[in-house]
Amino acid sequence: MEEDVKYKLDQIEDIWNHFILEYAFCKHKINFTPEVRTNYLGDILGYFQDTFDIIFNNRESKSYSDKFSNQISLLQSIYVQQDFIEELLIIFKCGIDKGVLKKDSNYSINREIRNELVGHPIRKIKGEFISSCLFGYNGGSDKIVYLRYHKDNNYKFESMEFAVSDIILRHKFFLDKYFDKILNKLKSILLSFVKKIENLEVLIGTKSFKEILNIMSVFYESIFKYDFIYDKESLLNIYARKDEHRRYQNLIDKFYCDLKSSLNEKKEYAITLFEPKKVFEVSETERPIFDINNIEFIDTSGRTPFEDIERPVTYHYELGKIATKRNPMDFNHFGGCLRIKCADNQIVINELKHMESNIYNEIEYYSAYRLICTELKEDDD
Incomplete structure (x- = not known):
């Protein structure tokens, strides 16, 4: 219930x-x-x-x-x-x-x-006595019993009884x-919003970048909180410089990608909110029964020891740190770790230098950061 x-x-x-x-x-x-x-x-x-x-x-x-x-x-x-x-x-x-x-x-x-019983156990209207009520102690926890004297019944005693259930x-x-x-009512609002999102998805391919930002600021303002330097002013600044260096065009490309992805995710989420609640049958949630007599043990002695397996190089940790710890000491440490891992990748090395030189300039710092993420295929950070 x-x-x-x-x-x-x-x-x-x-x-x-x-x-x-x-x-x-x-x-x-x-x-x-x-x-x-x-x-x-x-x-x-x-x-x-x-x-x-x-x-x-x-x-x-x-x-x-x-x-x-x-x-x-x-x-x-x-x-x-x-x-x-x-x-x-x-x-x-x-x-x-x-x-x-x-x-x-x-x-x-x-x-x-x-x-x-609670609000007005003794009730008066404009000074006129209307009723009085008192909890009764007969009966168990399954019912509410009280005594009442009411004007409508000529103040005669009444025993009121209501089952709690x-x-x-x-x-x-x-x-x-x-x-x-x-x-x-909320469903009707979301249906209207989904239609608006579908219209926005069409407009992305037909409007200029500035027009898209203006439209999103009215109908889909959450995109400006989606990532670093996604505020309208910064995006316009970066767009104006998109032909100067790959880092700026990359940031604009990522914005378009994030916008399309976000619109689609929000649309799907709105639709799923009103899907029927899934009720699991008992058979779906029962645990499997294992027959211990039929368990087969495998000999792993001939396998390569876990510590001898070469692990793939990852960059997620260092990228996460330089995205949030913007001070020279932290950048030197975590950026240095990334330099060692990417010693043969000149694009990453160059963008790390650019970040270090512009550590307090958000546009330069994060546009370089995003190019590194793209280069290392870590754009989901």
């Missing part, structure tokens, strides 16, 4: 983090107010996660005080989650307000129980219903 609603909440969180917060195109589809801009929605999502256990894992009460505490925690957690659902519906422009929620029995019944089930139906409405 809990896993279903947690899965839907995780979907909402993923879309929020990887699409809404990343792209102005998606922000414009919701109520992205200055308050929402503070990302207080992250607090809401965190509160949901923190209270799921209180709601869906009914605790055994060993005393009256335990029962009192557990039931108040349950009702208050449901109440707060209801309020947060209302807030999410507003943020995502779902067209559902509190008036609509009040007509939903899965909302109103649980809310009334909470209000009578019914309260939880109502809330589960409530969460499912409105999480689905939120996800349907």
